[in-house]
Amino acid sequence: MFELDVRSRVPIYEQLFEKIKELIIKGLLKEHEQLPSVRALSNDLTINPNTIQKAYRELENQGYIYSIPGKGSFVAPLKDRDINKEKIEKILEEVKKLMLEGLYLGMDREDFIKVLEDAIKIKEVR
Amino acid sequence: MFELDVRSRVPIYEQLFEKIKELIIKGLLKEHEQLPSVRALSNDLTINPNTIQKAYRELENQGYIYSIPGKGSFVAPLKDRDINKEKIEKILEEVKKLMLEGLYLGMDREDFIKVLEDAIKIKEVR
DNA sequence: ATAACTGTACTAAACGAAATAATACAGATA
């Protein structure tokens, strides 16, 4: 279900966090849809349960999923999520930094417009 | 000269690498301009010389600076730099991911257009 | 020439985050 690089500099739990977050953002995981259990995913990925749980805990902390002991973990509805200015500010800052680097490397306005349209299109679909 | 967070999850040498790269990209450090020496920066930042050197080595590996033993380290001219497709692909991918996340959090097309214009403006100035 | 600067290299040790391993407890479910 997920492709993780255990040799990466990026911690496994963080890779998993990002992958799941991405699926939720892209709408490939619907609201209230159940995620694989900690142990099931641990078996699938051959990764320690604690590591899986750490990713899930982080997803829950940031409002992407909710967990019910005894039942499972589920995708949180959007309205429950912590949408704050700081998060958006961070995204804007990061995008700007990447754009500067891209422009520096020879990319132009149109290149970024294209990606933007692309992202918008992906969002529309879901 | 630089503000680094020694408690950050991001390694110091990487923070330093990013800061200097940013100054070069923004044109605040001109071509062939001399960087602070490894030892001077080590004193300023109260950080081990080896850590500074690691950042400089990485900057040199990626073509942002060049070093002359006995003389110092200098900003590399743009044409000498390693501008490859992979780097641009990575930027595009990362920007797209951030845009998707932003759109998901309620941002819209115009928000990103603004950042783009902003980045272009910064580039023009240099 | 000499002192003080530059980059670079190397080894050893300390530190800390990440990951694993092994249990355990409580709630839900078939």
Next chain:
DNA sequence: TATCTGTATTATTTCGTTTAGTACAGTTAT
């Protein structure tokens, strides 16, 4: 009742980061 679920805790291992200490060679100014 057996088996699933999330959650918690402790100990241990592993590995990248950082520090410390030392050294060598080239450059520069006094």
